[in-house]
Amino acid sequence: xxxxxxxxxxxxxxxxxxxxxxxxxxxxxxxxxxxxxxxxxxxxxxxxxxxxxxxxxxxxxxxxxxxxxxxxxxxxxxxxxxxxxxxxxxxxxxxxxxxxxxxxxxxxxxxxxxxxxxxxxxxxxxxxx
Numbered sequence: 226x227x228x229x230x231x232x233x234x235x236x237x238x239x240x241x242x243x244x245x246x247x248x249x250x251x252x253x254x255x256x257x258x259x260x261x262x263x264x265x266x267x268x269x270x271x272x273x274x275x276x277x278x279x280x281x282x283x284x285x286x287x288x289x290x291x292x293x294x295x296x297x298x299x300x301x302x303x304x305x306x307x308x309x310x311x312x313x314x315x316x317x318x319x320x321x322x323x324x325x326x327x328x329x330x331x332x333x334x335x336x337x338x339x340x341x342x343x344x345x346x347x348x349x350x351x352x353x354x
Contacts, residue, residue, distance in 0.1 A: 226331075227302045241288040242303040245310075248275020267306075268324035281310045282320025289314050292336075293343065305330065312336060315343050 227236045250258055250272045258265050271277025289311065292299055301308070309323035315336045316322075328334070328349050335347040 227300075230300070230302075232300060239288055241284050242301065242307060242311075244304040245281050245306045246272070246275040248272040250275065266324075268321045278310060278320040278323065281307060282314050285311050285314055285320075308334070312345065312348070316345065317343065 227233050247253075255265070255267070262270075268278050271280070285307070293315075301311070303311070305328045306323070309326045309328050310320045311323075312326050312328075312334065313320055313323040326348065329351050331351065331353065333347065333350045333353065334345070337344060337346040339346075
């Protein structure tokens with residue numbers, strides 16, 4: 226995706242942005258998991274053998290601190306669930322609140338500041354053209 230956006234030459238890999246580790250649930254659908262564990266919710270319950278939302282948030286927090294201290298723009302590419310948690314943590318919310326930040330594929334979002342407060346400046350814009 227980074228290359229397709231024309232930014233491949235400038236890319237820096239950050240392990241913090243790897244996909245949520247779904248552990249034993251990797252490759253399974255929510256319907257399939259709920260057949261065995263009724264009421265299961267990724268954001269609340271996490272994944273056995275993998276990560277919970279708070280785990281993902283904890284690994285993103287150092288990157289968020291680095292980004293907040295930049296005096297420049299940065300462009301990030303990652304999977305949707307990770308980006309939703311990144312936004313929640315940017316807003317200083319618990320990681321599981323990323324559940325409320327629906328994010329479409331190939332959308333553009335901008336995290337920034339309103340004065341000194343971290344803010345969502347644009348979210349889930351799919352009007353690319």
